Amino acid sequence: MNWTDNYIGLPFKPDGRDRSGCDCWGLVCIVYKEQLGISLPEYRGIFVDQSISSLKAAARAYAIGKEAWQKVDKPEPFDVVMVRTGAYTWHVGVAIDQHNMLHIMSGINSVIEPFTGIQWKHRVEEFRHYAR
Secondary structure (H helix, E strand, C coil): CCHHHHCCCCCECCCCEECCEECHHHHHHHHHHHHHCCCCCCCCCCCCCCCHHHHHHHHHHHHHHHHHEEEECCCCCCCEEEEEECCEEEEEEEECCCCEEEEEECCEEEEEEECCCCCCCCCEEEEEEECC
């Protein structure tokens, strides 16, 4: 059994931070807490819907929070995949290996997808390793 099996199929919920429903950052928080024993800042109240103002707020929060994360060229398991969707880098996933990520978005339950595939490879901005 792979550690990711416990995270596939979680439902999407804006601003969600637990297994009953989470957004992309919520999923990262859950994985880091349960798998690594690391409590990340939850950034509650930022991504409350799919509006442009929520997306901008999420992008600003992630940009500010990047200081706790070291940029890496090649992701290792549990590194964060920073993804641009539209004009903003606001979406994140958890790297499983150098090709796949665990992530969740509005309209889909949490899933594993290749970030090197056609849908994501041109949107990946960078990989970050937690440095604190």
